[in-house]
Amino acid sequence: MSRYYLTTAIDYSNGDPHIGHAYEKVGADVVARFRRLMGEDVHFVIGMDEHGQKVAQEAAAQGRSPQELVDELAARFQDVWQRLNISHDDFIRTTEPRHSQAVQALVRRIRDTGDLYRDRYEGYYCSGCEAFKREAELEDGRCAIHRSREIEWTEEENWFFRLSAYRDRLIKHVQSNPEFIQPESRRNEILRLLEGGLDDISASRSRVGWGVPFPDEPGHTVYVWFDALPNYISAIGYPADGFGDWWPAALHVIGKDITRFHCVIWPAMLMSAGLELPETVWGHGFVKIGGGKLSKSEAALLDLDQLVARNGPDAFRYFLLREIPWDRDRDFASVDAFLQQFDERYNSDLANDLGNLLNRTVSMSRKYRDGVVSRTADTGLDAHIDSAVDAYGKAMREHRLHDGLDAAMSIVRAANGFIDSEQPWKLAKDPTQEARLDDVLAALVRGLGTTAVVLSPFIPTKAGEIWKRLGGDQLPSLADLTAELPTLLPESWDTVLFPRIEKERDGG
Numbered sequence: 143m144s145r146y147y148l149t150t151a152i153d154y155s156n157g158d159p160h161i162g163h164a165y166e167k168v169g170a171d172v173v174a175r176f177r178r179l180m181g182e183d184v185h186f187v188i189g190m191d192e193h194g195q196k197v198a199q200e201a202a203a204q205g206r207s208p209q210e211l212v213d214e215l216a217a218r219f220q221d222v223w224q225r226l227n228i229s230h231d232d233f234i235r236t237t238e239p240r241h242s243q244a245v246q247a248l249v250r251r252i253r254d255t256g257d258l259y260r261d262r263y264e265g266y267y268c269s270g271c272e273a274f275k276r277e278a279e280l281e282d283g284r285c286a287i288h289r290s291r292e293i294e295w296t297e298e299e300n301w302f303f304r305l306s307a308y309r310d311r312l313i314k315h316v317q318s319n320p321e322f323i324q325p326e327s328r329r330n331e332i333l334r335l336l337e338g339g340l341d342d343i344s345a346s347r348s349r350v351g352w353g354v355p356f357p358d359e360p361g362h363t364v365y366v367w368f369d370a371l372p373n374y375i376s377a378i379g380y381p382a383d384g385f386g387d388w389w390p391a392a393l394h395v396i397g398k399d400i401t402r403f404h405c406v407i408w409p410a411m412l413m414s415a416g417l418e419l420p421e422t423v424w425g426h427g428f429v430k431i432g433g434g435k436l437s438k439s440e441a442a443l444l445d446l447d448q449l450v451a452r453n454g455p456d457a458f459r460y461f462l463l464r465e466i467p468w469d470r471d472r473d474f475a476s477v478d479a480f481l482q483q484f485d486e487r488y489n490s491d492l493a494n495d496l497g498n499l500l501n502r503t504v505s506m507s508r509k510y511r512d513g514v515v516s517r518t519a520d521t522g523l524d525a526h527i528d529s530a531v532d533a534y535g536k537a538m539r540e541h542r543l544h545d546g547l548d549a550a551m552s553i554v555r556a557a558n559g560f561i562d563s564e565q566p567w568k569l570a571k572d573p574t575q576e577a578r579l580d581d582v583l584a585a586l587v588r589g590l591g592t593t594a595v596v597l598s599p600f601i602p603t604k605a606g607e608i609w610k611r612l613g614g615d616q617l618p619s620l621a622d623l624t625a626e627l628p629t630l631l632p633e634s635w636d637t638v639l640f641p642r643i644e645k646e647r648d649g650g
């Protein structure tokens with residue numbers, strides 16, 4: 143069986159989960175579920191990045207220990223992922239012993255190759271980015287990303303990693319492996335960055351106690367990015383032999399703001415350690431409000447718990463990937479516009495299009511054929527289903543999740559149009575049209591059953607419910623779909639799949 147190991151960025155433990163975290167996890171979860179649907183053996187890892195200066199500072203500000211803080215946040219994130227039905231196989235935390243052992247083994251291996259050396263660092267450090275900054279990268283003396291944060295002047299004796307030595311190999315790898323950095327826009331950014339040259343980077347900190355102890359160097363901890371990136375191999379058991387069962391990863395899903403770490407530093411670390419590089423790093427875009435990143439107050443209005451509860455977890459998952467293309471940003475004019483669009487999308491796509499198709503298909507099959515569906519010939523709808531499934535598979539394999547979702551929903555639109563044009567209620571009154579009515583009902587059941595399967599990565603719970611209402615049991619894989627299509631629709635079903643939102647409601 144083909145193996146597929148995918149990861150998301152591990153989330154930094156300095157605040158509550160927000161919509162940006164949710165977008166990334168849901169998108170990666172859709173990829174994981176799609177691969178399982180294709181019959182692949184999937185291993186899906188998410189987790190928490192729990193070390194570093196910013197975590198230590200935040201804990202101190204709250205008068206607590208860093209461990210208390212990260213334990214609480216890890217529980218909070220895991221609770222949200224459970225409610226959003228994220229199907230990860232593992233949750234790695236960088237404060238776990240299995241992780242620090244792996245980091246220390248990797249650091250030792252990189253040091254053995256001669257790629258680590260001691261030097262004195264003098265320069266700026268942004269604790270927002272947890273990164274050293276060149277003077278040229280500052281704007282008005284501040285980090286361009288963290289304008290409200292004081293940039294810190296840092297002087298310390300550190301271990302440095304010879305990143306600069308990997309520039310040419312990295313350029314060659316990026317150029318000869320077009321799938322390595324995706325989408326294309328991210329790949330071009332990284333190539334430009336590499337062509338501009340690379341500085342060596344710190345691999346240790348001597349003034350930050352909250353981290354993995356640097357091997358054989360008392361008083362030093364591993365620099366937080368050098369600690370965080372190896373989570374992708376610590377989670378699968380590095381350095382034990384079994385880690386090769388999953389490595390190299392098929393896919394790292396990350397935000398576009400951390401491509402430098404994942405497409406430059408991480409591959410250079412792997413090259414130094416003699417390990418293979420991941421096949422693809424996917425840098426997704428962001429949810430924006432009014433042209434910018436979410437402000438604190440906007441983020442509070444888009445509280446994740448409320449968003450999940452608003453129309454149910456599946457509706458939220460659907461909305462995120464229907465409205466925010468997986469390869470770029472999506473800007474909403476305001477928080478209200480976001481919520482309004484959420485409700486409109488819910489009503490039009492899920493309550494109306496999908497809900498009505500289910501309602502009409504089951505009730506007509508029951509009414510005209512006692513739920514027994516059989517066919518004599520293929521219809522125009524069947525032809526549409528075939529081409530939509532092809533388009534879906536291609537888009538999903540290329541990580542164009544929004545296009546995959548659109549292809550899936552095109553079956554729903556085509557099936558509703560098919561009902562309108564075929565008018566089964568008229569066919570039912572005409573004894574010469576019996577065979578045609580059989581074909582129409584069979585095509586509708588096939589359309590809906592196919593929709594349930596291809597939508598299942600996006601709306602796993604509701605897709606399973608649709609399949610059951612058609613008389614199926616467990617949702618089949620894509621390959622088994624045709625053989626397992628239900629042929630007898632059960633009689634009773636009472637609850638509405640997606641109840642319409644009837645009233646105007648305010649932003650909350």
Ligand SMILES: [Zn+2]
Pocket residue numbers: 268269270271272285286287288
């Ligand atoms: Zn910064």
